[in-house]
Amino acid sequence: MLSIRNIVKQYAGHRALSGVSIEVEQGKVFGLLGPNGAGKTSLIRIINQITAPDSGEVLINGQKLNQHHIGSIGYLPEERGLYKKMEIGEQIVYLAxxxxxxxxxxxxxxxxxxxxxEIESWWKKKIEELSKGMQQKAQFVATVIHEPELIILDEPFTGFDPVNAEIIKNEILELNRNGATIIFSTHRMESVEELCDSIALLNLSHKILDGKVRDIRNQYRNGTYILEHEGGAVSTAELPFEVVAQKATEDGNRMTLKLTPGQTLNDVLAYMLPLTRISRVEEVVPDMNEIFIQAVSTHK
Amino acid sequence: MHKILLIIKREYFSRVKKKSFLLVTFLVPVLFIGMFSLIVYLAASQGGLGDKKKVEVVDESGWFAGKLKGGKTIEYSVAGDYATAKKEFLKSGYDYLLYIPATVTNIQLFGEKTPSAMHSGKIEEELSRIAVARRLGDAHIDSAMLAGAQKQVSVEPKQITENGEKDAHIYAAYGVGLACAFLIYMSLFLYGAQVMRGVIEEKVSRIIEVIISSVKPFQLMLGKIIGVGMVGLTQFVLWIALTMLLSTVAGTALTGNKGKAMQQIQQSQGMSEQIGGNGAHQTEITAATDNPVASLMASLDSLPVTQIVLCFLFYFFFGYMLYSALFAAVGSAVDNETETQQFILPVTLPLIFTIILSQTVIVNNPDSALSIWLSMIPFTAPIAMMIRIPFHVPPIQIAASMLLMVLGFLVTTWVAARIYRVGILMYGKKASYKELAKWFMYKE
Incomplete structure (x- = not known):
């Protein structure tokens, strides 16, 4: 749906984007991740035609980005705001x-x-008379009112209490079910795992990682397991696999272990079964937060 | 185009609907007319002049016996001898004691408090008139002849055109030119600052990013400038209409008094210009002296009115567009209003410079090289040309100035828009002139 091809954006003194290419599929929720200053906002501004890239191109449904696409994109900026002295209803209608x-x-x-x-009774109120959460709701309405095919949300949950964040999250998912493609820029990794189908990770103007969330997590699997068993700690020296940590629990011992190359979980279990009673085994798949930190810290 | 219209509509109505707009629009003419009416009313009723003062006169010269008439504010009565009158003055109930020695010099006016300047002035005037008439009589000089001899000459400004000569009305040209120039000067500041504040508001409230994901920065800037400009025009039209309406109402209410007041104003002017003579000469001299106000009123028609109006609208429009584009660029470069100072001064300097010059150099010598140049440079032309227009400017100069004005507007707006488009997205960055130059150079 959206193809970003080799975008370069240079500002005086620093490079915001160096040859970034991203593909966003139709009808998916796409996470655009990265630490502060990675180039996320620069990229989003280019998609919104607020600025233009120095080189590279953006295609929407195969068509080069142009003025006609403005009506099919909805954008919720991170730095958000509305006219303070204007009535909220009037303002939404104006923006639409x-x-x-x-x-x-x-x-x-x-x-x-x-x-x-549930903000209909506020239609005639001025923005400055509303609570922060109410303003955010109004801003969300302004973002999606023209039923855009592509919705770009920059940190959409900041400023919401948990109840309202849940409401907005459900609205986003509903829009997605109804066919909208969603780009979602955030630092909050738990929401990424919950919402996103695919992600791209930017760092220091480069794209350092992208793909489906499941694939990425699988890619970052490193054969680490948690194994709980009865009895006390096991002497690690004799074991044919690496034990990262051991900790006594209420009714036994919890061991975090890492397979050596070529080994499978079955090998571990085969070794352990005669020794003790196993109560729980679980693979430790790194979550997006760890992947994020790991990817960013290795890419310097 | 459709989007610019939407922006204009919002900018216009969000301002016009404000309470402060209504207040200013309706209050200014009311205050203006109210003040004027009050002046007329006070002058007519003499309400401000206080009670009639009773003046006891000791005339040792005998020149004034029976000749002191007094008036609305003063009533004379003759007293006996000076020593008694002075001793018993405080108990006498008179307000003032006027002592005229036999020599008719060192005339003194006593009062319980220091006599007011107005009363002593009136008394002085009346005494002088009688004394001068008396001395002229003693010297056997005919006072009518003297007045004739003292009559001042006046120079009538005329203009030779291809259709023959016609009257040139310097005062009218002065007045109209300065008034138009001041009006443009003030409105450029007033509405330019409104544009700037609007830009800062959009930047500070962070709505800017939402808006320019829908419209181009240039469209937003232009829409805002035009919208605010229309607010200005609306205000002007309402002010003029309301002032006319109110002055008609106030005029009807005050007709009787107003006539009297005008008479009185003219009378007092006549008196002050009077050097000597009696009542008969007074009217003659008053009539002879050209009253600037009356002359201005009478000669307004002789000015190139259509040209003035058209030029005013042209220079107001383009001057406003040019300066408000600069104000918009300034607004985009800062994060709050206090930071605007360093940029505002260079923007407004040409205006201040011209308005100061216009009151001296340009208005006194509208055809000097300096005046002509100032009326050509787009930054100073709106003011300088409006001063010159009533003095009749060659069409070729007007055409050249207008052409330059349009060019200047286009170039300035282009430059301002390039700064604006970058500035509105820069938060928390303190802009310097170097920074602005960099923004200007950015590619799209």
Whole structure:
């Protein structure tokens, strides 16, 4: 759906993007990850045509990015805000009109969203009279009111309490089910695992990792397992596999072990079964947070 | 195009609907008319002049017996001898004691408190008139002849055109030119600053990123400038209409008094210009002296009014567009209003420079090389040319100035927009002139 090809963006003094290429599939939730200053916002601004790349191109459905795509993209910036002195309803309708809706259509859809998010009684209030969470809801409505094919959300959950964050998350998933492609830029890795199908990880203007979340996690599997058994700690010297850590639990011992090359879990179990009663075995798959930290710290 | 219209609409209505806009728009004419009416009313009713003062006169010269008439504010009565009158003055109930020695010099006016300048002035005027008439009579000089001899000459400015000669009205040209220039000067500041504040507001509230993911920065800037400009025009039109309406209302209410007041103003002017003579000469001299106000009123028609109006609208529009583009660029470069100072001064310097010169150099010598150059440079032309127009400017110069104005507007807006498009996305970065130059150089 969205193809980003070899984008280079140079600012005076520093390079924001060095030859970044990313493919986002239709109807998926895509995570754009990276530490601060990695180039995420620069890339998002290019997709939104706020700035233009020095070289490289962006294609939407095979078509080179142009003015007509503005109406099919919805953007929730990280630094968000609305006109403080303007009535909230009027403001949403205005922003929707800028995206190409007629006034009637914009009003109709805005009213529907306000009812859905339970903020309909605030229609006539000015932004400065609203709570932070309420403002964020209004901003979310402004992002999606024109039913964009591509929704770009930069840190969408900041500023929401857990209840409202859940509401917004469900709205995002519903939009996705209804066919919208979602790009999701965040630092919060637990939401990435929960929501994203694929990710790309940027660091220091380069893309250092991308692919499906499951594939990446598999790629980062390193044969580490947790094994709980009865009895006391085992003397590690005799074991034919590497024990990373051991810890006494309430009813036995928990061992974190790592397979040596060529070894399988079955080998470990075959060795351990005669010695003790095994109560739990689990593979330790690194979560996105660890992968993120590992990938960023090895890429310097 | 459609999006620019939307932006203009928002910028316009969000300002026009504000309470402060309504307040200023309606209050200014009310205050203006109210103040003017009050002045007229006070002058007419003499309400501010206080009670009539009773003046006891000791005239040892005998020149003034029976000739002191007094007036609305002063009533004379003759007293006996000076010593008694002075001793009993405090108990006498009179406000003032006027002592005229036999020599008619060292005339003194006593009061319980220091006599007011107005009263002593009135008394002085009346005494002088009588004394001068008396001395002229003693010297056997005919006062009518003297007044005739003292009549001042006046120079009538005329203009020779291909259709023959016609009256040139310097005062009218002065007044109209300066008024137009000041109006443009003030509105450039007023509405330019509004554009700047609007840009800062969008930047500070962070809505800018949402908006420019929908429209181009240039569209937003242009929409804002035009929207605010229309607010300015609306305000002007309402001010003019309201002022006219209110002055008609106030005029009707005050008709009787106003007539009297005008008479009085003219009378007092006549008196102050009077050197000597009696009542008969007074009116003659008053009529002869050209009253600037009356002359201005009478000669307004003779000015190139259509040209002035068209030029005013042209220079207001393009001057406003040019300067507000610069103000928008300034607004985009800063994070809050206090930081604007360093950029505001260079932007407004040409305006301040021109308005100062316009009151002296340009208005006194509208055809000097300096005046002509100032009316050509787009940054100073809106003010300088408006001063010159009432003095009749060759069409070729107007055309050249207008052409340069349009070019200047296009170039300035282009430069401003290049700074603006980068500036609005830069947060927390203190902009220097070097920085602005860098922004300007950025590719799209």
């Amino acid at each position: 009109q800028l995206k190409g809706l007629t006034e009637q259509e914009a009003t109709r859809r805005a009213k529907k969203w306000f009812v859905k998010l």
